[in-house]
Amino acid sequence: MLMPEHEVDESDCCGNGCTNCILDNKPKPSRRALLAGKRNVILSYARFKLLSNEAHNGDAQVRMLHFGYAVNDKEYDDSILDIPPGHHVMLRAVLTGHPVPLLRPYSPYWTDFVAKEFKILVKLQPGGPMSEYLAALMPLQVLEFRGPIGNYVHDVSAAKCIYIIAQGVAIAPTLPLVAQVLDNEDDMSRIRHLICAQNLQHVYFRDRLLEFNQYWNYRSCLYLAHQQCSCGSADCNELCEHLQKRLRYKEKARRVRLDVDQLASHVVPGNEAVSIAIIAGHPTFQRAMREQAVSAFGLPEENVFLL
Structure with a gap:
């Protein structure tokens, strides 16, 4: 017996302790899809073909993967794909040597x-079965x-004032969150985008951030805890002309x-x-930043969202 397409069972959970677990945040029709009067193809497991698999800025460990819906040529397809900003999708893959599908x-x-x-955008982990796949x-x-x-x-x-805190490759899903505000001329919300990375080389989508910085209601700041400076001074800080x-x-x-x-x-x-x-990043980072954001910004916990 098949379940309705919006239902989930225990096997749909990847077991990684995600903040937004599929068991707690079940896929559901979006307002945009309902207004369009069309079916959102991804509400149940759907087939997507890989269109490209490229390294980001020459870093082979960071991959930009582009997927497109794999519709059968003989199938009538009157559907759309709606993944709202701030939401994720679950990949189900059958790997050789694994008795059950891997979910990520x-x-x-x-x-x-x-x-x-x-x-x-995916950062590959050495030895990770899904990364190797x-x-x-x-x-x-x-x-x-x-x-x-x-x-x-x-x-x-x-x-409103929206503080967005991102770690490493997790900057990627925060980009559409920023864009949906800046692309709406009637939205007067202000954004503070705080990006944590090892160094400038590991700040992803810098060109996109440059575009955002042209808007009056957007400000960003890079936190580079391991950035090396060519000046050689032990007291070098963010004001150093070499870094500037x-x-x-x-x-x-x-x-x-940060x-x-x-x-x-x-x-x-x-x-x-x-x-x-x-807050977007590793679960440990999310938990630490959540406590600090509540304190620094004087926010109620329900006003802090973890991606």
């Missing part, structure tokens, strides 16, 4: 509603995904770890009707 969650940083395509994928191979899974929905009815020469237009960087004091320095002055924090 990934958050798209780009989607096409009509063409039914999406892109994810993804690294070896060739164009036109078919994988199965299900979603969207998540609980964050942007409310455009009132201007490596930064781009309106880029700000600090050679320290902590509660640093977070507090980004508080937007004034009385905002609503302030929220969105």
Whole structure:
């Protein structure tokens, strides 16, 4: 007996302790899909073919994977793909030597509603079975995904201050969160985008951040705890001219770890009707940043969202 397409069972959970577990945040029709009057193809496990598998900025361990819906040429297809910003999809893959399918969650940083395509950024882990599988994928191979899974929905009815904190490759799913605000001329929300990376080389999508920095309501800051500077001074800080020469237009960087004091320095002055924090990264990072964000920004815990 087949379950209804929106239902899930225990086998749909990947077991990795995701913040937004599929058992708690079941895939459901989105408002956008309902307005379009069409079926969202990814509500149940659907077949997507790999369109490209490329290294990001020459780093073979960081892959940009592009997928497109694998519709049968003889099948009538009146559907769309809707993965709202801040939501992830579950990949189900059958690997040689594994008795049960492996499940992993990934958050798209780009989607096409009509063409039914999406892109994810993945950092491969040495020895990881799923990482090895993804690294070896060739164009036109078919994988199965299900979603969207998540609980964050942007409310455009009132201007707010949105603090977005991202770690490493987890910057990718925060990009559509920023874009949905900046692309709406009627949205007066202000964004503070705080990015934690080892060094400048590991700041992903710098060109996209440069585009965001042209907007009046967006500010970003890079936290580069392991950035080496050519000046050789033990007292070198973010004001060092050697580091400044490596930064781009309106880029700000600090050679320290992001902590509660640093977070507090980004508080937007004034009385905002609503302030929220969105945190993307490793679960350990998310838990630590959640506590510090609540303290630094004076937020109720329900105003902190973990991707």
